[in-house]
Each structure stands twice: as C-alpha cells, then as structure tokens.
Amino acid sequence: MDKEKSKLILSTSPHIKSDESVSKIMLSVIITLLPAAAFSVFLFGSYVLLLYAVSVATCLLSEYLVVRLRKRPYTLNDYSAVLTGVLLVMVLPPRFPVYGVILGGVVSIVIGKQIFGGLGYNIFNPALVGRAFLAATYPVFISSYIAPNISLPMLTGAEAVDALSTATPLALMKFDGISTPLGSLFFGTIGGSIGATSAFFLILGSIYLFVKKYIKWRTPASIFITVFVLSQILHFINPDRFPSGLFQLFAGGLMIGGLYMATDMVTSPLTKKGCIIFGAGIGALVVLIRNFGGLPEGVMYAILFMNAWVPLINRGTRPRIFGTGAQHE
C-alpha cells in the first residue's frame, strides 16, 4: 500500500478525457482531402504529386526550424504543418514552379502561423497567407492555368487535350462571357487550381468531417447559401452579365475554401452565431469580388479578410450565460 501511495496521480477533475486529439483531427482532415488530391494527380499529372511532396516537406521543415529556434516543444506530430502543405498546393495552379511552392510553404508556416505563436494563435489561415504571398510575388504563374490532360466526354463533350494552357471557368465567364457546363464544374474536369476543381470529391471527403463535427457546419452552410442567393438575385437582374447561383457555387475555389479553409478551427469563430456571420461575410465578399472586382476569383481574399474579424465576431456573439438576462458586460 505504501508503495502505491507515492504513485497515485493527483490532478483536478475531470479524470477521464475523450479520445479526441489535435493530431486526430488534423489527420482526419488530411485523409478526407485525399480523394480530391488523388483526382488532382489524375487530372494534372505526376508533376503535381511532386508539388505536394515538396510543399509538405517544406512546411514540416519550416515548422521544425522555427520551433527549434523558439525553443518550444515539438509540434510536428500534430499534422497541422502537413495539412497546411497539402492545402497550399491544392489552391495553386497545376504548373506552378517548385521554387515558388517552397517559398509559399515557408511563408505559410513562418509568417502565416509561427510568428503569431504557432498552432492555435494564428489569425489568418496559413495556407492562404502563403498563397496570397505567391499571388503578389508571381502574378503570372498564379494566373496561368492548364486544361486537365484527360477528357470525360460523357461529362464535358470536349476533346482530349494535353497540358494546354487554358483559362478557368471563372475567367472565361468574366472576361469572355463563356459559360462552362455545370456537370464539368461539379466533377472538376476543368482548368483551375490543383485540388480545387472537383466539388464532387471535396464534398465527398468533407462528409466525414461534418459527421465527426470537425467542421462547424454553420460556416460552410452560411457561405454557400449567401453566395447562391446573392448570385441568383444578380443573375435574375442581368442573366447575361452575372452567372447563376449554381455556377458560382461550383466554380473556382469556393468549395475548397468553404469546406476546408474557412472552416479551419483556429481561424473561424467559436460561436454558432459567429459562424453564420463569418460565413455570410465570406459569401458576400466572394460575390462582390467575382462580379464587380477586377479579379475573376475572390475566395482567398474573402476568407483572409473575414479571418481578421474573428476575434471581434467572437466578442460580439458571446452566448447568453445560463441564469443571466443577457450576456455579461
């Protein structure tokens, strides 16, 4: 008994913990991205596989070096750097140069995350910070897209093409007024960012995250509803100039942004009401930029812009505390 006495662990309740962990959540997100990632390799060739590998390795190495410099406990095994690496590539054009990806990875981790204090403290989505940096640094590369090197005639009716430079459906719409069939948009047999083209595979993967509640469902729901409704209103006013709600939903980066980037736990609101406001803000900005801005696509800037408001949204949407008339303060 004496021997045991000294070994009893003393700590505050609760004495049991759920089996959720940060690494489990991050790994789940990565695994659910795999269908879309695999499809992107199928669409754009093995070069993008190289980009994935380079990006993940860069992110891990950057994380390792910064953590060493800051003399902090290792955070590599939480998979968050891997996730950032994968997401960064998914939102880049298929023939983006390798050195660009390395630069983007470093910026994502160092400036996007570690400068704020590491995982949990960053204000902006790290992968999007990296992409925004690359968009400013390599304006030509970031807007050079190729057509997928396959063709599924039953979906698109198009002929097979090989690494032909092309414009994304959003750019085609904006600058040339050419619409892309919804089927190709939905399945992603179109030009676009590496992992962002296929709404189908992204939605498929995210179902698991919704079930596990790793995604606060109100955020994507609010984004998609806002985009659809606003686009549909504009489309109703002037169908020649403004594409339909469904087109806007499945074109460009809205699916990957809405399902995987706006829902990043660290950079989205804590409260239910907050998620709805956050999502509506993103949706409205996307519609605004796409239809009235100079760029064909606006998901990245919309999310980054709304990220900045999250602390304020959290403060403003604190729930009513049990037994009180209104929220405190």
Added chain:
Amino acid sequence: MNIFTFRGGVHPPEEKELCKDALIREAEVPETLIVPLVQHIGAPCEPAVTQGDSVKAGQVVGKARGFVSVPVHAPVSGKVKRIEKVIHPLGQKVLSVIIQNEGENDTAYMEPMGSDIESLDPKNILGRVLDGGIVGLGGATFPAHVKLSPPKEKPIDTLIINGCECEPYLAADYRLMLERTEDLILGARMIGKVLGVEKIIFAVETNKQDAATLIGDALNGNRECVLTRTKYPQGAEKMLIKAVLDREVPSGGLPMDVGVVVSNVGTAVAVCEAVRDGKPLIERVVSVTGKGVKTPANFMAKIGTPIHALIEQAGGTDGQTGKVIMGGPMMGIAQSSMDVPVIKGMSGLVVLPLQPYMMQEYGPCIKCSFCVQACPTSLLPSTLSIIAEAQKWKLAEKYGVNDCIECGSCAYVCPSKRPIVQLVKTAKQKLREIKAREKK
C-alpha cells in the same frame, strides 16, 4: 413518455455495468475508524468526547457549531483512541475522532418517530434532519436542514428528488432506488412535508429505466417520476431544474430562488432512517468501482472506514493504479492516500488504472469550440482558459467565470487536453482573494 434534458453536456462512456448489478452489501467494520469533524460545507464540529471515552453507535462525537453545521456521530460502539489531525479526502489534515471498534455493537440511536406522515410535525422532522447529521449525499455535503429552511420570501413549490446519477461508473443511487424504493419515497414525502410542498418529482436518467419504473409503480400515480436523458451533467441541480421545470436558477443564486429544492436519492433515504428509525447518518452506500479494482461492488460502509479496507473488499487493485477518486470521474477528487476514511459525501471510489493521458502535457487551444458546444451554462470555456492562463482575473469575471459549475464537460472534450477546470478554479480563487483585499 416525455424525456427531459438541457442544452450542452457530454456523453462519456457510462461504465455503469461494472457495478450496477451488484447488490448493496454490508462492508466489514474495521477495527479502527477515523471520523473527521469536517464532513459538511460550513463550520467544523466541536469534539463532544475526549480520549478514552466509551461511545455507542449513533452517539454524537462532534457537536454542530452555528446554523450551517451538523453533528457527527460515532459509527460504531467502542473507545475514543485519540482526537487528532488526520489526512482527509479533501486533501488537508482535519481534526478527527479515532474510534477503536470493540465489536459490541451497542447503539444509542434517537427516538424513532414512526412513518405516519400525517401525524408528523414538520418542525420535528426538520429537527431530526439536523440531529441526524444529514447532509446532501450527492457529494456536495451541504447541511440538509439549511436547505430545508428557506426564508419566507422564497416560497418553495416543488421538490425534485435527484436520481440522475449522471457521473460515469457510480451506481450507489441506482442501487438505493432499486433496493430501498419504499424508504426513498417515504423520505421524499418527509422532506416534502418539511417544505410544505405537494409537488414531488423523482427524476431518473433513461439508463436507469428499471429504477424509474419501480419508483413509478410504487408511487401509484400519487407523485411523478420523470425520465431525463442520459447526458452528463444531467444531475447538476441547475441543469436538472431547467430540464424538468424549464426554470433557470439565476446567476449566483440557489434553486430556492426559483421555488425548488433538489435532494439526492441518498439524502432522502437517510432522512427516512433518521425520522422513522432514529438512526443518524453513520453509514452510506459507496460504489467501489473502476477498471482498477478486481470485483467492483456497492458497499454499505460505516463512516470512518479507511478506503483501503473497502478497496480490499472489492478484490483489491488490479494492475498499476493511476488514480483513486472520491466521487465520480468527472467531478470527483483524486486521493493522495489510501488511508483516508469514508465520509458522508463519498458516493463512490473510482479506481482507474494508470493511463498515458493522465500524465500527458496539454497543448494550445485550437478554437475547435467543442467546449463551447459542451458547456451547459453557455460559457466560452476556451476563451476563459486562455484568459486565466494570461492571469487576467477581472476579465475572467466578465466572461462569467463565477457561473461555471465545474462540471468538467469542457475539459473532457478538449482535444488539446487543456486543464480548463483547473484554470477556472484558479481564476475563481484569485477573484475571491481580490474581493477580500478590496473589502479591507
């Protein structure tokens, strides 16, 4: 049938099957019993005996001091060996009466008052509740007679008998509901008589449906037995009142502020025994369970029995013990020693084998908001934990830290394993210190 519930909460594995079917059995009475003079919230007792005195079971050994205090009784007959400070389940050393059990089993109970509710005087019942040393047996150990003496301006219209037992592992209340149904109902009616309320609601979680049915049948339509959803912390007073009556106890207030008194199942049985049989609170049901004991069991144990004696009677520990918890694993208190005695508030002893998570370091908050969804009082536990880490105590107060009921749902779901409850407790303590300093 309507199933009542509240917002938030969590579903930890119930683990009740370990001991829920074990009949309550008399624990062996040890040779030496340690009876602490602090077993309730409020003023500690004053010793009523001296070293060398002979005592009988049921004799007062600690006198109540002040209104918020109850007497402590000798659990067995024997001799007072010593009166000294001994380690207590709450952690500190507490003045305790050490009694040598002489095996004679002489009793000195109070006068039985019978079980005829109609002829009982509420004042006499209340006096008996005090003299019987009865406290809230759910774990809070608040003196029962205080709870049953609400001020006139707070009229009570409903008594809820809490049979939720929402803590995982524990089955003490469940066994009482099954094995002592009649005593439970009688005790509840006695409490009702003191309060002058007709409306008595028995609340039982859906995972104890058989107990609810048994009580429902015994009530024979005279009183209500309702089912509440199996969800932690359903048994927390505020959540239970919200679920069953849809009333919200105001921030900083008590159930009496919304016309309700909540009593635990064990308390009602103890009241019944004190009134009907004149037996003071000298023993209670303790579930000795958890994956760290060989044969989990439910004991009727004398107050003062060292916990190692109970654990040995449950087959002893199995493998390397990580934690021994007084109460349930969600809100219970980890014990530093196996020598501490059973006290009035000990609803269970949960022995957990050593697990890696017990020593795991915690990480930063990733704002997953699992805790925000789980918090039954709608706080932002994640934000509170960050504020407390930054030692901004006043800000913590603004974020409602004092409204936290410390149920631990937040820390249970936290993927970063953050010690949210500990941080909250620290913040509350610091705020009390600040208040005390400001008063000066």
